[in-house]
Amino acid sequence: MRIHLINLDRSSERLAEFKAANPHLEDVRRFSAIDGYQQDIAALVARGIFEAGVAEGYTPGALGAALSHLALWEEAIATNAALTISEDDAIFNRRFAATAARVIEALSPEWDFILWGWNFDSWLLFDLLAGVSPCLCCFDEEQMRAAVAGFQEQTVTPQTYRLRRALGIPCYSVSPKGARALKAACIPLARIKVHFPGLNRHLPNFGIDVMMNNAYPQISAFVSFPPLAITRNEIRKSTVQMDL
Secondary structure, rough: OOOOEEEOOOHHHHHHHHHOOOOOOOOEEEEEEHHHEEEEEEEEOOOOOOOOOOOOOOOOOOOOHHHHHHHHHHHHHHHOOEEEEOOOOEEEOOOOOHHHHHHHHOOOOOOOOEOOOOOOOOEEEEEEEEEOEEEEEEOOOHHHHHOOHHHHOOOOOOOOEEEEEEEOOOOEEEEEEHHHHHHHHHHOOOOEEEEEEOOOEEEEEEOOHHHHHHHHHHOOOOEEEEEOEOOOOOHHHEEEOOOO
16 A cells, blocks of 8 residues: 655655654655745635635645645546555554555445544544444543554554544545545635534634544545554644644
């Protein structure tokens, strides 16, 4: 399974850390991330990528991340091929490729999206029993950070559930149909607020993952539980959140 890794040209240290953490990944294609500091916001509004006034609420890192994910969705559409997309702080289970391939093969052919990991400092909401009950999960991020090696070595047998809410997109797979659906649901990036159970608040659109949360219930979106990828989610090292 090829992984399309989003990484800024000026973030060579993060690329080195990714490679050091994931030497078992055999097929990684680096995608040169779009630099948010170099973008013309007025031009993005004119192109219909952002509604007026929304881009100003994004950090430059969040702006570049949104455009990078969108560019890879466009690639999935243009090539008519599913893509697995990773950010450069993702840490993968050592059996990720084979396990993820089996999980996708077991999905309905009409699948759009599957999330392989999320931010452990937030909440995950998925349909535990379809049409009967959702499940709201919280996690211990500090313990996870201390147990990365244990996560990577564990034999994980994930199940897939319909995804409702999750912050963070360290790694996911998207089908061509799903890329079209996400693009239709998320673009233009709009002035919205999305309710997050657990946080018990409505989050404004400050990043592409918030817009994607608004789309998850509308598309055939799934989550792998347990995860096959994690992120330490270290804000002090983040190229997306550092300006918040």
